[in-house]
Amino acid sequence: MNRAIIDNKGIPPLAGICTYEEACKPGFTVDRSVELLKRFNYIAKMLNQTLAAHLARVPEWEVKCAFGYHLWLDAEHSAAIRKRVSEMREPPLGLDHVPDERLHDWLDEAIRAENTVELLVGVYRVIRPELILAFNRYLNEMNRIAEHPTYRLLRGMLQEEEEMVAWGEQALEALVQTPEQTASAAQWEAHLRAFLKAAGGVDGSDVSEPCTAVPRSDGQRYEMDPAPQRDERFIDPYNTSAKIDSYPWEEDSSPEEKAYSLIYKRLREMDVPEWMGPILYRIEGKPWEYYTDLSRQLWDETRHAMLGEIGLYYGGVPFYKYPIPLGASMILNTDLTPTEAHLILWRIEQSLMPKQTGKQKEWEIASETGNPISQLIQDYDWADEVLHAQIGRKWLVPDYGSLAATTEIADHAMRAWGQAAAKTATWSEQKEWWPAFIEEIRENQKRLASSNI
Known part of the structure; x- marks a missing residue:
């Protein structure tokens, strides 16, 4: 029933949000x-x-x-x-x-x-x-x-x-x-x-009943299992024989090798979300903005791994066919504290900022390869990493008093990580696989070109 007849000149009233009756x-x-x-x-x-x-x-x-x-x-x-x-x-x-x-x-x-x-x-x-x-x-x-x-x-x-x-x-x-x-x-x-x-439902308004189920909780805060895992599709997860970080900088590397070394670097970034999860969960008592910022960074790093996945699809290779190392996150999660892991993450981000050796240079290399997916990936990876360096600086530097002090403490954590991570090399036979990967990429390029894909 209308309470009143109102002339709105045919224009929806109340900004179109609802009717008068609904607004009552x-x-x-x-x-x-x-x-x-x-x-x-x-x-x-x-x-x-x-x-x-x-x-x-x-x-x-x-x-x-x-x-x-x-x-x-x-x-x-x-x-x-x-x-x-x-x-x-x-x-x-x-x-x-x-x-x-x-x-x-x-x-x-x-x-x-x-x-x-x-x-x-x-x-x-x-x-x-x-x-x-x-x-x-x-x-x-x-x-x-x-x-x-x-x-x-x-x-x-x-x-x-x-x-x-x-x-x-x-x-x-x-x-x-x-x-x-x-x-x-x-x-x-x-x-x-x-x-x-x-609990009476999410909003507490439903009729509640006493819970007779036996809880798994012991009343203490949940203790997470920080050891990263990968399923049966992933092989030789501690194999670091492919020196991917050096390939893009070698002048005699082929365009395919330069493009796919950068793509594979992005694929490997899944270990970053794997080590950021424990940082988010284990570090307590921060303002919620801290968890929002780090959650954004974790999602960006996940996207980078997904972009690597897409880059390999573009090259005709399943993303899990060749080794994707997880030694970094394994050691960071099990041998170091969450704060040390965050310091190391920030220190790595800082090291990616110089123009001649960092993200801008990677983007330039990707642009020169002629691979449009590699260029796209590096373009957004560069933008993201600038933000990540700022996030780390925002939340870590105030805790240690100055940029210099934070850098010194982070470098100490980096050395501890390097020493602890050395043992992971013995967990694999370190069988070389990169040449086979590049050869498969080249064969796929020929196949895809002949198929006009």
Whole structure:
């Protein structure tokens, strides 16, 4: 029923956001809105931490790639919610407090997944779908004009959550192949839903029931397994016989060798997200902006590895056919502290800035090879690395007082890493493979050229 007849001259009123009738909804009070947003924020934060804790350990490359992307989105979602809450109430905001211990218990179970399937079930079949339901409930009940900034925020987050769930379901379809796996996945889902039921749902408004499931949690913070893993497709993961770092600089190297040495360097960057995951999860007590910045850097490094994957596809070679070393992340994750690992990461980024030997030079070499994919990759890799050097400087230099002091401490960590990493050379026969790889690339170029691809 219309309460009044209004002449809007045929123009949609209220900026087209909703009708007058919809705008008369009482919606949520500011206090209730803040309460719900804090719950959403806590879930986004815990999703970021869950994926960071497991990225190195999951063996499937494709899952690592998705985790690198999704944990960055989770960090961004949390940052956006935090900003919105700060607009609605004066400090203290309490955004780093647990909003509901029962919510904590639910998410603390999910992070204790014992394999990839359990992890995907928890994150993509339980947590994110329930978050989507809560977002939709909020959007349906809210007053879109009174709290339009929240409406816009949740609509964007909803789309990304739906896209993540769609990926997770496809991944589970691929990984769950047997009746036993199906039963195990269903059992883990039921386990997590029992804890969710006890919490009254994501927004706490559902009827809760006491949880009778036996928790895996011992009440202590989850201890992640930092040792990186790769699945059965990947061979000889400690083989560093190919001196890829030197090939682009040799004047007598062929264009193919220059282009694909740079592409392969990007492919190898998967070890960076594998060592950044433990940094994100193990270093506690920083401002959320720290985790957002590092999540962005982790996603960029994941993209670089994916660009390497694409570059090899362009050359007709499966990305897993030849060795992709993981010794760097293995030693950094198991022999050094997360702070040392971050210092080393920053020191490496700093070393890539000089024009004559760094990222600009790599881009120039890639441009000269005539390989358009190599040039594209290096163009964006260069831009990303400039940002990464700034991120490291932003968060590390203030802790040590000066750039010089930070550099000295980082160099000390680099030496410790080099000494510890020397042992990984003995974990492989170091069989040379690079000439066979380049020969395959050349043969593929001939084949693709004759096929007009």
